[in-house]
Every structure is written in C-alpha cells, then in structure tokens.
Amino acid sequence: MGWMSDETGLEKCAANYVPLSPLSGLKRAAKIFPDRLALVDGEIRRTYREYHARCSQLASGLVELGVKPGDVVAALLPNTPAACEAHFGVPACGAVLNAINIRLDVATVTYIFEHGEAKVVLVDSAFLGLAEAVCAAMSTPAPKLIEVAAPEAGHPASGRHQTYEELLAQGDPAFEWIMPQDEWESIALNYTSGTTGQPKGVVYHHRGAYLNAMGQVLSWRMTLHPVYLTIVPLFHCNGWCHTWMMPMVGGTIVCCRDITAPAIFDAIANEGVTHFGGAPIVLNMLVNAPEDQRRGFDHVVEVFTAGAPPAPATLAKIEPMGFHITQVYGLTEVYGPATECLWDDTRWSALEGHDRAAIKARQGVAMPFMDDITVLNDKMQQITMDGAADGEIMIRGNAVMKGYLKNPKATKEAFEGGYFHSGDIAIQHPDSYVQITDRAKDIIVSGGENISSVEVEGVLMHHPAVNLAAVVAKPDEKWGEIPCAFVELLDGQAAEEKEVISFAREQLAGFKTPKKVVFGELPKTSTGKIQKFALRERAKSL
Amino acid sequence: MGWMSDETGLEKCAANYVPLSPLSGLKRAAKIFPDRLALVDGEIRRTYREYHARCSQLASGLVELGVKPGDVVAALLPNTPAACEAHFGVPACGAVLNAINIRLDVATVTYIFEHGEAKVVLVDSAFLGLAEAVCAAMSTPAPKLIEVAAPEAGHPASGRHQTYEELLAQGDPAFEWIMPQDEWESIALNYTSGTTGQPKGVVYHHRGAYLNAMGQVLSWRMTLHPVYLTIVPLFHCNGWCHTWMMPMVGGTIVCCRDITAPAIFDAIANEGVTHFGGAPIVLNMLVNAPEDQRRGFDHVVEVFTAGAPPAPATLAKIEPMGFHITQVYGLTEVYGPATECLWDDTRWSALEGHDRAAIKARQGVAMPFMDDITVLNDKMQQITMDGAADGEIMIRGNAVMKGYLKNPKATKEAFEGGYFHSGDIAIQHPDSYVQITDRAKDIIVSGGENISSVEVEGVLMHHPAVNLAAVVAKPDEKWGEIPCAFVELLDGQAAEEKEVISFAREQLAGFKTPKKVVFGELPKTSTGKIQKFALRERAKSL
Structure with missing residues (x-):
C-alpha cells in the first residue's frame, strides 16, 4: 500500500481533512455568488444568500423544536421550495431527512413514520389529511406536524398546526450549521416502494450524496450556472441528488409542483x-x-x-x-x-x-x-x-x-x-x-422458457397506435404463466386485440407473443413508473 | 452528529466504500471509451486502451525492478508521454511519484534523491547528465536510472541504461493495479522551491488528488471530451492535477515538450x-x-x-x-x-x-x-x-x-x-x-518558476569579496521577473558583475542566477535588517 517508509506527522488534521458533504456546496455558494438566483417558484425568486438564510432558519427552528443530531425529520411535500430547503436545513441541524412519497396510502405512511421514528414532519397542506390520519393510526408517539401552506395552489393553512413560515420566522438566519464530523454520518432515509412486503428504509451518507452530486455534473455535460427543473420528485432518491448538486455549480432550481x-x-x-x-x-x-x-x-x-x-x-x-x-x-x-x-x-x-x-x-x-x-x-x-x-x-x-x-x-x-x-x-x-x-421479478416463465417482458413491450411500442405497453405474467394452467399485455393507445388512435397480437407475432417467437391484450390507461407511480404489481393482480382475475 | 439511533449493519463494506483515487478514472476510461484518443505527442496517438495498457506495463515493470508499495519512484522528465504515464503507472504499483523539476542544479537534485529515497528514476535522455552527476554525488545508495530516450527531440538513448520502452516491453499490459486500501495513502511527493534552506517534500494523498481533479472540472467549465495541452510542467504540483483529471472526462492530453x-x-x-x-x-x-x-x-x-x-x-x-x-x-x-x-x-x-x-x-x-x-x-x-x-x-x-x-x-x-x-x-x-x-515577499517568480532569494543570497555570500547580498525581483518583459542582486563588498575588496554572475552560476540553475548585480551599501533598518522594499524600487528603475 502507498504508505511511505516514514509518515511521521502526515496524519489527518483540521487543515487537510474535511468530511465530504453536499452541505458544503450551499455554504460556498452563499459566500461566493450570494446574489445569484438559487430558486424559482412562480413569483418566488430567491438568491443564494436568501436560500442559505432560510435553510439556516429551518435548521435553527428544528433545533428549537428539540430535534437532535441523528433524529429523523420527515417530509410529505411536492416539489416546492420547502422540499428543496429541507434538503439542506434538515441535515444542517445534524438530522436525517426522510422524504416520503406523497401518493402513498395511510397504512404505508404509518409504517414509515413508525419505522423511521420521525420526530417532526414537514407536510404540505394538500397532504395534511394523510399526515393527520397517519398520526391517528400510529401505535407509537406521533411526530410533530409542521404545515407548509400552499395557498397559491389552493391549499391554505388549516390553522391546526404551526406553519413552516412560522417555524422559519423564529429561526436564526445566522445559525451555525452542524456539519458532519464523519462523512459516513447519515443524511437521508428513503423508503423503497416495497414490491414485496413492507418498504425498506434505505440510508444515505454525506459522502455518497456529495460524490453522486459532484460526479453527475460530469455525466450531464453541465457547466456553471445551469437552470434545473424539478420534475423528478424530491422524495424519489432525493430527486436523484440534483438539489444537492445545484449549489456546487451555482445553478438555479425551478420548482414544478404539478x-x-x-x-x-x-x-x-x-x-x-x-x-x-x-x-x-x-x-x-x-x-x-x-x-x-x-x-x-x-x-x-x-x-x-x-x-x-x-x-x-x-x-x-x-x-x-x-x-x-x-x-x-x-x-x-x-x-x-x-x-x-x-x-x-x-x-x-x-x-x-x-x-x-x-x-x-x-x-x-x-x-x-x-x-x-x-x-x-x-x-x-x-x-x-x-x-x-x-x-x-x-x-x-x-x-x-x-x-x-x-x-x-x-x-x-x-x-x-x-x-x-x-x-x-x-x-x-x-x-x-x-x-x-x-x-x-418481472420475468415471465412460460412452459419453462424465460420471457423478458421488456422485449415484448419493446415490440408492442413499435405499433403505430401504441403509446405505452406493459407485459406481465398471467397464471395459466397449461403453461404456468403466459404473457399478458396492457396497452395505452395514443390519443385518437384505435386498435384491435387480434391485430396487435399478430403485429407482435411477426417479430416474436410464439411463446413470447402476448395471448391477451387489454386496452386502457396504465396505473403509474408518482414518478411515472408503471405499477406492474397492480397489472399482475388484474391479469390474475382476467 | 448524524448517527441514527440504530445503525446496526450500516457499516462500510466492499460494496459501498471504495477509497477515492484518480487511478479509478483511467480504469473507467479504458473500459467505457477504450477507442477514444487519450494522448497525442507529435506522431504518437494513443487510445485509452493503449494508454491504460502502457501504464499497466509500467507498473508491472516497476514491480519487476523490485519497487514495493510505498517506495518512491522519481521522474526527471519534460512534458512527454512518459511523464503522463508515470502519473498512473507509478501509483498503480502502490508507489509514490516524485516528479522533479528538470531545471534544478546537481546539489538540489542530490538532496531530493537522498531525502526522498527514490528507488528508481525515470529520466529523459536530455537530463541524463544531470541524473548521472547526482548519482555520483550521492552519499546514500543511488537509485536505478531508467532512460526515457527522446530521439525525435535530438536525445537518443545513451546505451548506458535500461530504457523506458525496454522496461515497458517486459511489463504485463494486464497487470492488476494495486489500488489504495485507504484514500489517505500517499500518491505523490513534490519538493517546494525552498524559500528558506533546503526544499521541503510535500506529500499528496489519493483522496486529495481525486477531489482536486474532479472539482476543477466544475471550475474550468469543462464538459466531456476536452482537449488539454500540457504547458504547466508535470513536475509542478503534478501539472496542477490535470493529467489525473483527463480520464474522468474522457479528454485528450496533447504533450508539449518545448x-x-x-x-x-x-x-x-x-x-x-x-x-x-x-x-x-x-x-x-x-x-x-x-x-x-x-x-x-x-x-x-x-x-x-x-x-x-x-x-x-x-x-x-x-x-x-x-x-x-x-x-x-x-x-x-x-x-x-x-x-x-x-x-x-x-x-x-x-x-x-x-x-x-x-x-x-x-x-x-x-x-x-x-x-x-x-x-x-x-x-x-x-x-x-x-x-x-x-x-x-x-x-x-x-x-x-x-x-x-x-x-x-x-x-x-x-x-x-x-x-x-x-x-x-x-x-x-x-x-x-x-x-x-x-x-x-522574498519569492521571485521567473518564467513560472519560484526562486528563493534566500537561496541565491546564500550562494553570493560565499564569494570571497562579498560582505552582504540581497536578491530581489526585477520586472522583466519576457520572464515576468528576474533575480537582481545588490551586493556590499568587504572593505578593500573589488569585484566585477560578470565574475560574480559566473560564480553564482557554478552553483545555481540558470534561471536562479542573478541577471544583474549592483554594488554599493545596502539600505538597512535601525536594527540592521535589509530593506528589501527599497531595493525592489531601485531594481524597477534599473
């Protein structure tokens, strides 16, 4: 290994070793381009100075609420400024951000609140009903809800909870951030979609968040000062780490709620x-x-x-x-x-x-x-x-x-x-x-042959009338499973089951060709992923 | 700190923790864009596949020579392909690269060879005389010299040493690189110009080399596949880490010897x-x-x-x-x-x-x-x-x-x-x-090289006629600054400018030798300190 014969005095010290964290990017941005546009949401336009100050207020406000380093702070938020600020303000008080999918049901969110042990939840007024139902259903102590009012989206504050803006108002914009002392410390907790059994809580560390954000800059042909639109939900792998990336490159985040x-x-x-x-x-x-x-x-x-x-x-x-x-x-x-x-x-x-x-x-x-x-x-x-x-x-x-x-x-x-x-x-x-x-889990096994659902979908997608196609296994007495296709047609287009099947048969082996085609809109997750488990259930009952 | 209440099983493991190293960039480049142009030097045009293979051969050849992880391998090379390859091939066998300024004098290089304990030195034929003189002057065991012949630059192989190409020819292009197990392991050793006394050996680690190279991509508005010209000598802070940066972005290095x-x-x-x-x-x-x-x-x-x-x-x-x-x-x-x-x-x-x-x-x-x-x-x-x-x-x-x-x-x-x-x-x-x-204050920057005034003064002070010497920067159109000496002679002694300059030249590199010598009493403070600011003013008007 690359240790020299004498490394006396060459140990890590405060001058030459700083734990990697995406928080460092926003600290730097607030210092070196304070007046650049950091965040846009409709009429809201915030500079890096303001963005940094609000994240500091959030961190400070959370500390006032009793949040301690290592505690979990959850979020039930669409892609709003509060969701972006949570990505810095929550870890800036040493806490771990648990951004939760807003389209989940009460039972699943209850599991997540209980399993993740969130102390505080930032919740958009549009999802307050969900959060309150979850708190009522919990068998462990419920978290404190902080309501992020969205009057411009038709969701004014309920009046039942402290609001996000009230929390920030009492926070200190000069709050000294609690930076990680070890880059392996946890920064985020993200629950998988749980295709089998309960969702699993995936833990991220500061090091990974920093390196992923920094490295994607290279992959994405990005130079200084990009303008980034938040389409990927911030509760999906923390928006692919892009919110953490923006301050590194002095970029602007444009929020997109719908x-x-x-x-x-x-x-x-x-x-x-x-x-x-x-x-x-x-x-x-x-x-x-x-x-x-x-x-x-x-x-x-x-x-x-x-x-x-x-x-x-x-x-x-x-x-x-x-x-x-x-x-x-x-x-x-x-x-x-x-x-x-x-x-x-x-x-x-x-x-x-x-x-x-x-x-x-x-x-x-x-x-x-x-x-x-x-x-x-x-x-x-x-x-x-x-x-x-x-x-x-x-x-x-x-x-x-x-x-x-x-x-x-x-x-x-x-x-x-x-x-x-x-x-x-x-x-x-x-x-x-x-x-x-x-x-x-999506492989279809028919008569002992493996069928790639992706391959069959790829063929169906070439059909001129098809917008989206999903192929799943349908239980079959003779073959074990047979491929069953669910197809969403393009606006104004029409197609017949028989004709689609023979279109597929032209390019596919007989055993791979769907035996059944169902037309209609496909069920999707909040991120646009087709929910194959739902289709499998439907296929079973066909 | 961001440690959750229960972090059982969340420790580092082989899947989620890999020590940062710039070596990873070339390994990746050879895999994902093997046919892209990695390096150009006149007629030489090498793809990433070839570049990676040659670096592997170098690492393998060094191991054959007995180089062990942690050993120092020095280089006395202009900006040639061999200098680039050394930046990967030397650390790829776990060794530490000591790129030495080719303009230094025998005494300084002797100090560096002895202090750094280089086992092997890659030396361009143009600087073989220097390396051989150093080996002869050393009081500790001399390193093995590997000669990098440069016939196209008028410096064919001397025939006195194993050549670089011979070393590579016996190396294994499929050699498994010895990657750091700890990102704090040493990757390079660079000697400062020595403002006071002997030069100091600055040690770099793999982590810093990786982060500097990756981070400069952002600063330099660089997107994939840049074309980089090596003007900064690779013995100056490893060419500012740019050789390590290029594979990360799939860039091409164009060598520039002169x-x-x-x-x-x-x-x-x-x-x-x-x-x-x-x-x-x-x-x-x-x-x-x-x-x-x-x-x-x-x-x-x-x-x-x-x-x-x-x-x-x-x-x-x-x-x-x-x-x-x-x-x-x-x-x-x-x-x-x-x-x-x-x-x-x-x-x-x-x-x-x-x-x-x-x-x-x-x-x-x-x-x-x-x-x-x-x-x-x-x-x-x-x-x-x-x-x-x-x-x-x-x-x-x-x-x-x-x-x-x-x-x-x-x-x-x-x-x-x-x-x-x-x-x-x-x-x-x-x-x-x-x-x-x-x-x-005292540093003179001439043609991009730092010159320590203290070092030059030390040489002048050995002249038998000199009582006191002070060396300051004189502005120069071509070089930026050149060293200018002010000399107080001993009572009753006389000296000529030309003679003092050649006296200094005997012990100093050309660029460090004063281009101008002015005789007379030196301005001093009440405590006898030489007022260099006054001399700088005088030098300007000369």
Whole structure:
C-alpha cells in the first residue's frame, strides 16, 4: 500500500481533512455568488444568500423544536421550495431527512413514520389529511406536524398546526450549521416502494450524496450556472441528488409542483431551463402536447430519463424539438442514477431512427463516482459480453447506500459478495454497455422458457397506435404463466386485440407473443413508473 | 452528529466504500471509451486502451525492478508521454511519484534523491547528465536510472541504461493495479522551491488528488471530451492535477515538450485544444507572437493562469484572440490551484480594459473542493473584507497536503490553528474575493518558476569579496521577473558583475542566477535588517 517508509506527522488534521458533504456546496455558494438566483417558484425568486438564510432558519427552528443530531425529520411535500430547503436545513441541524412519497396510502405512511421514528414532519397542506390520519393510526408517539401552506395552489393553512413560515420566522438566519464530523454520518432515509412486503428504509451518507452530486455534473455535460427543473420528485432518491448538486455549480432550481406539458414548456421558455430528469412518460407528454401548449426555445435541454428505455418513436420526435436524451439507470439503494448510456459520437454519430434508439435503449456504463457496475451470473462470475448471456446487474461504489435501516439481514443479503445486488437482469454488449432484459421479478416463465417482458413491450411500442405497453405474467394452467399485455393507445388512435397480437407475432417467437391484450390507461407511480404489481393482480382475475 | 439511533449493519463494506483515487478514472476510461484518443505527442496517438495498457506495463515493470508499495519512484522528465504515464503507472504499483523539476542544479537534485529515497528514476535522455552527476554525488545508495530516450527531440538513448520502452516491453499490459486500501495513502511527493534552506517534500494523498481533479472540472467549465495541452510542467504540483483529471472526462492530453508560440498555436489549430494552464509569460508569448507563427481557430480556449495576475495589456489583447482567461492561485502544498477568480457575469459583464483586468487580477475564491480559503490576521481572526485590511491567506480543505516528508515540525507549524498558512499576504474585497498584495515577499517568480532569494543570497555570500547580498525581483518583459542582486563588498575588496554572475552560476540553475548585480551599501533598518522594499524600487528603475 502507498504508505511511505516514514509518515511521521502526515496524519489527518483540521487543515487537510474535511468530511465530504453536499452541505458544503450551499455554504460556498452563499459566500461566493450570494446574489445569484438559487430558486424559482412562480413569483418566488430567491438568491443564494436568501436560500442559505432560510435553510439556516429551518435548521435553527428544528433545533428549537428539540430535534437532535441523528433524529429523523420527515417530509410529505411536492416539489416546492420547502422540499428543496429541507434538503439542506434538515441535515444542517445534524438530522436525517426522510422524504416520503406523497401518493402513498395511510397504512404505508404509518409504517414509515413508525419505522423511521420521525420526530417532526414537514407536510404540505394538500397532504395534511394523510399526515393527520397517519398520526391517528400510529401505535407509537406521533411526530410533530409542521404545515407548509400552499395557498397559491389552493391549499391554505388549516390553522391546526404551526406553519413552516412560522417555524422559519423564529429561526436564526445566522445559525451555525452542524456539519458532519464523519462523512459516513447519515443524511437521508428513503423508503423503497416495497414490491414485496413492507418498504425498506434505505440510508444515505454525506459522502455518497456529495460524490453522486459532484460526479453527475460530469455525466450531464453541465457547466456553471445551469437552470434545473424539478420534475423528478424530491422524495424519489432525493430527486436523484440534483438539489444537492445545484449549489456546487451555482445553478438555479425551478420548482414544478404539478408536472404538465405547459408547465415544462413555460419553464424552458421563461426561465431558460437547461436540465431536467424524468421518466419516459414525461417525454411522451412533451411530444404529444398540442401545438398551443408548446413554446419555442433556442438552446438544447439535457434530459436524463430513467425507469424504462425511451421508445424509438418518442426519441425520433423529441430530439428534433431541442431535447438531448440520455438514459440513466439506478435504484433507491444507489442514490438514484448510477449508470448512464454515455453517447459515443465517434461510433454512433451517423445512427438514426431505430438504430439510434437501439443504442439509447441501453442502460450503459457506470457514472464517474461508481467503482464498478457489471453483470454477474449466479456464481458471481462476469457474464460473457456478447449481448446474449444474461445475469444480474451488480454495483459497487461510493454512492451505494449504507444499508437498510434496522434490517441487517436484508443489508447483508443485498451486499453479498462485495456488490449491491440490483435484482435487475441484464446482458452486456461487447463494449460493456449494460442493457436490462427484465426485473428479476418481472420475468415471465412460460412452459419453462424465460420471457423478458421488456422485449415484448419493446415490440408492442413499435405499433403505430401504441403509446405505452406493459407485459406481465398471467397464471395459466397449461403453461404456468403466459404473457399478458396492457396497452395505452395514443390519443385518437384505435386498435384491435387480434391485430396487435399478430403485429407482435411477426417479430416474436410464439411463446413470447402476448395471448391477451387489454386496452386502457396504465396505473403509474408518482414518478411515472408503471405499477406492474397492480397489472399482475388484474391479469390474475382476467 | 448524524448517527441514527440504530445503525446496526450500516457499516462500510466492499460494496459501498471504495477509497477515492484518480487511478479509478483511467480504469473507467479504458473500459467505457477504450477507442477514444487519450494522448497525442507529435506522431504518437494513443487510445485509452493503449494508454491504460502502457501504464499497466509500467507498473508491472516497476514491480519487476523490485519497487514495493510505498517506495518512491522519481521522474526527471519534460512534458512527454512518459511523464503522463508515470502519473498512473507509478501509483498503480502502490508507489509514490516524485516528479522533479528538470531545471534544478546537481546539489538540489542530490538532496531530493537522498531525502526522498527514490528507488528508481525515470529520466529523459536530455537530463541524463544531470541524473548521472547526482548519482555520483550521492552519499546514500543511488537509485536505478531508467532512460526515457527522446530521439525525435535530438536525445537518443545513451546505451548506458535500461530504457523506458525496454522496461515497458517486459511489463504485463494486464497487470492488476494495486489500488489504495485507504484514500489517505500517499500518491505523490513534490519538493517546494525552498524559500528558506533546503526544499521541503510535500506529500499528496489519493483522496486529495481525486477531489482536486474532479472539482476543477466544475471550475474550468469543462464538459466531456476536452482537449488539454500540457504547458504547466508535470513536475509542478503534478501539472496542477490535470493529467489525473483527463480520464474522468474522457479528454485528450496533447504533450508539449518545448513551450513555444508556434507549438501552442499548432496544437490549438490541429488538435483542437480547448484547455491549458500556464504562467502569464505564456500569455505574453502568444500575444507577442509574430503573424506567421499564429494560427486561426473558431472555438474559445479556456486558460487557467497562475503565478501573477495577468497584465491589463495582455488581457486586452489575448481575450479577443479567442482565449478566456481565469486567474487561479495555489501552492505546491495545496496540489496546485486552490482558488479561482470566478467570473460573475451578472456583475461584471460590462467591464472592459483596466476595470476588467482589475477584477481578473484577483486570486478569487475557493475552488469547489476546498472548505475555506480566507485571510486571517496574526491573531487568526478574519480580516475586515474592505479591500484595505490585510492578513495571511489561510487554506482548509481536502486538497491540502498530508504534510512535509520527515519534517513534522514544519508540518505542525504550517497547520497551526487548523489552516494551512500560505505565507502570502492579501486583502479581501467586500465580495470575499482574495487579492494578494505582497507575494510571500522574498519569492521571485521567473518564467513560472519560484526562486528563493534566500537561496541565491546564500550562494553570493560565499564569494570571497562579498560582505552582504540581497536578491530581489526585477520586472522583466519576457520572464515576468528576474533575480537582481545588490551586493556590499568587504572593505578593500573589488569585484566585477560578470565574475560574480559566473560564480553564482557554478552553483545555481540558470534561471536562479542573478541577471544583474549592483554594488554599493545596502539600505538597512535601525536594527540592521535589509530593506528589501527599497531595493525592489531601485531594481524597477534599473
């Protein structure tokens, strides 16, 4: 190892070692560009000086409420300024931010409040009913609710709780932040969506949040002073760490409470948005927007999309509109994005249409802050990179979670063999680019043959009338399982089950071809991910 | 502190903790863009696959020579491919790279070889005479010399030593790199110019090299695939960490052995250079280049300059030529650049001429990877930021050295009070931007090289006719500053300027030798201290 023969006096000290934390970025921004625009939300326009002061007031106010370092402070907030401020103000008093999905049901949020032991919850007035119901249902002491009133969104303060602005008003804008003494200290707690059993509490540390945010700057072709639109919910892997990234690059966050095509186009045209992340459904929303909702712009908007590969038809339409699309891939356990489909113009600049989409459908390669992302077989051996052999995506690096809260058994299993086991099944192309063939649990096993639901969906997505397709297993007496397709059609389009099945059959083996096609809107999570578990339930009862 | 009430199972493990190291960048680059151009040197054009393989061969070859982790491998190299490869190949076998200034004299290099205990030295054929003289002069075992032949530069292999290419040829291109197990392990050893007495060995760790390289990407408005020209010598703070930065962003390094205006213009026009760093003398060289040496280009070249503020006249000429100039400031002790004069177009976009130069003359603010860079008075209190009060620049952060090798006393002094003491005197403007008023008084900066006046005075004092000597900077159009000596002779003694200069030249490197010697009584304070400020004034008017 690289220890010299005499290292006397070369130990860490206050001058040369400072624990990594994304908090440092906002401290620096407030000092070196205090008058730059940090945050926009409708009429609200806050500079870095103001943003920093409000985060300090929040931290100070929380301390006044009795919050101690290591305590959990939860949030039930849409993408509002308060949600952004919580990302700095909560850890600035040493606490751990637990941003909770606002679309969850009472039972699940009750589990999260109890399991996470939140002392305080910042709750938007629109979700106060949920929070109050949860508090009433809890078998452990309920947290104190601080109400973030949203009168401009039709949700004025209820009058039943201390408000966020009252809390800030009594806070000290010069409060000295409680910085981590060890970069392994916890900064955030994020519950997985819990496809099997109860959700698991994923714990992030300051080091990972810093390195992920800093490293994504490189991946996202970002230079100083970007303008970032919050489409990814801040309760989803802390908005992929982007709120923590912005002060590092002196960027402006534009809040977006309701994700609609006009809101996005307006933000691009009026605020000069340069970057946003979002599920493919957001891309579809943009390409399908009627002319009168669209706005023109001259620059290129860099978009990270995740959750599913962008469909060829969507790509073909959205890129000429001025959006540069990069697929990224990750999970709650890895702070959001971990891979990127890095576009290599030395190899692919001439590709168009389906060939271009075929490359962009890959999940790609490790982002700079990850040590290794690869695909291993069940003996933990590297698969052949031939685009055919498959295995499980394995992730190692500094933006992998600390583990699952109060669940050392699940943590140990997840980290077996020195990698985080993603649960996603993938191939690797000869250039090492990873491509997901299926979620382990989404694989359909029919007559002993594995069917990749992603492959079948990819074929259906090429049908001219199809907007979105999801394929799940339907129990079958003879075959065990058969593929069943749920299809959302484009506005004004129509299709017949038989015709869709024969369209699929032209490109798929018989056993892979859906035996049943159901038309209608697909159930989605708040982030636009299709809820396959709900479809599986429906398929069962068909 | 942010430790949750129950952190069972949330400890570091192989999946979620990987020591930070700039080596990771080249490993990743070789995997994800193996066919991209990594390095150019005249006819030589190497891809990342080749660059990685050669660095592996170097590491493997060094192991074969008996180099063990923690051993020092020195380099006496101009900015050649071998110098770049040494930045990865040496640490890839766990060793510590000691890049030595090729302009130093035999006595100083002898001290460095002995003090640093280099086991192997990579030496360019042009500097083989120096290395051999040093080995002959050493009182401790001499290192093994590996000769880097440079026939294309008129320096073919001597035939007296194993060559670099021979070493690589016997190395294994698939050698498994020895990665740090602790990011605090040492990666480089850089000797300061030695303002008082012998040079000090500054030790860098893997963590700092990684964070500095990653963070400068943000400061330098750099997106993927930049083209970087090596003007800053790689023996100056490891070329400001830029060689380590390039693989992180998939950039191309263009080597530049001899720094001339045509070489720079050709690299920009032929290779599309987008970034380089250099002393103001390099900027002067470009603006003063005759028309027939210039080449046209369409893009903007981002330039980091350090060592002295860029002169208003230079700025006025060079920016319209297509160069965007940012002053940075740092020292060997902080891995090179630590501050940047971050240009704030919301405040300064209208400034021109001297007003613009006045802003660009500031050393600026902390780069993203530094925690705090400020100016403190002698009681370690923050000075008033009024552009008038002065104090010493103090630096705290993750790119501050581990300390001085085998000199715990100097290390302790340098880190007194939890900051690295820069020795540079500065004011702070109301916006916190730092501006040096008195460059660590005695240092002379000539052509980007620091010259210690104390060292030159020490040599002159040995002249049999000299009673007292004081050496100060004399402004010089070409070099920025040159050393000018004021000498008081012993009673009854006489001396000639020419003879004193050649006396000094016998013991000093050319650039350190005084270009001018003035005889006469020296101005002194009442306590007998030489008034250097008065001599500086006189030197100006000579």
